[in-house]
Amino acid sequence: MSLILEENKECEENYIEVLPIGEVDIYTSPKFKENVLNTINNSNKNIIINAEKLEYLDSTGLGALMSILKTTKENHIEIKIKNLKPNIYKLFDITGLNKVFNIEV
Incomplete structure (x- = not known):
């Protein structure tokens, strides 16, 4: 899994886009969480997680x-x-987290 953090120039101001690439699982979720939390603490900007290149998410990722x-x-x-693949969105649906998170389909 690699993670790209960038100022999102295409959406509203005051957002940082997070682009996880590959898998967020038991091996990669601690680093994913650490990187996003550091971004929040250092920038105090809103976050968009762009999941277009996210291939897999397990319970530790959730x-x-x-x-x-x-x-x-x-x-x-x-x-x-945003941009969740159907198989990953299904996890949010099954767990009810689609009602907790702001998910743009």
Whole structure:
């Protein structure tokens, strides 16, 4: 898994886009969470997770996203997830997290 963090120039101001590439699983989710939380703490900008290149997400990845969501709420920051593949969106649907996260389909 690699992670690209960039200022998103195509959407509203005050957003940073996170582009996880590959898999967010038991091996990669700690680093994913650490990188996104560092970004939140260092920039205090809203977060968009662009999942267009995310191939796989497991329960530890969902746990990392829940930790990120908790931090964003504590800091009054918005988080959006966009471009989820159908197989990954299904995880959010089954767990009910599609009602917790702001997911742009």
